[in-house]
Amino acid sequence: MRVGDVTVRIHGIDAPETNQTCDDAQGRTWPCGAFVTEEISRRYEGKTATCELIELDRYGRSVAKCFVAGSDVGEQIVADGLAQAYRQYSMDYDLVEKSAQVLSLGLWAGTMQSPAAFRADQRAAVLDANPPSTPTDANCFIKGNISVSGQIYHMPHNRHYDNTRINENRGERWFCSEADAQAAGWRAARN
Template sequence: MFRILSLMLCLSSPVLADVEGTVRVVDGDTLDVSGQRVRLHGIDAPETEQTCEDAQGRVWPCGAFVREEVARRYQGQRATCREVEQDRYGRSVAKCFVDGRDIGEALVSDGWARAYREYSMDYDLAEKTAQVLGLGLWASSMQEPSAYRADQRVPTPDTAAPDANCIIKGNISGSGRIYHMPHNRDYANTRINEASGERWFCSEAEARAAGWRAARN
């Protein structure tokens, strides 16, 4: 009986897997490692579109800067990622190491990411040290990334669908005609300007038939 219960528990739990390979940086706390999307465990970096305010009150693009800093350090490097869990979308959440150094710990220690205490206390001390020393983003004023994301989800006239059954966003950009589903990374930040030809769709089939292609993220 004990063996049967153990087997059932194993089958009902997600199988954690490690991944190793070349890094492509997606944003300040998300990597592609050998083509697999990995969210760094226990840290939260500013969103790419997020801004900060320096000691002189000047606004600067801290989110884009952090992404570039992470890319400068790790793009093209070989990483080993040890999966801690999977998020609700089935994506890997892992601790990743380059040359034996924990990427998440390095970013928090240098002040370029926050310890994500809602999910882990692993980097609590590293963050407190960076804050005391005024390193990285601690030299500026920054809204917590989680609070920033929550603010972006508040509907505005150009982000709220006019029809509750037609919530797919058909956006036109330099990349062409792309439609965004609610689970896509840039959905919340995508604005629809119908005067320029952008539109809402009720289904993916409708979007594809009109000449739009699916967002990749």
């Protein structure tokens, strides 16, 4: 959701990805992610929202509870079956989601893969198509990764080291020392 010039991620919900598909009650595939994107845009575009910042996520993005006309946007989206409660981060909408499920509202009228599982499958497919490189020198084990946060290097003790893949075709690379990474303009991972 855009609030002024800031993109805000709605706290406590996980909506389908734009390219995600679902199956309706008859088992027919339909573009549920595009539908949800359009529906949320239709409902909230141009409206005045008040948001309470909850946190910055690991990518530095704002995660907030937002209200339009006094109504909790996240709660309404989950109540209408347009997103799941994101229990990994919050239990705020757990019962709201269960109610939408029981009533077969929105996405619950059929079946869908959880958005988190869909994203994991997408990442796995990319890795299968572009297997990670391995360092040509065993002493050069520092991973230079490019992400939305910029050029970041990861040491083996960093939380995301094992999950970080290096794709040299994208300009990512291996470093032999932190000094080499810093001299090349890369910054250390924050975790």
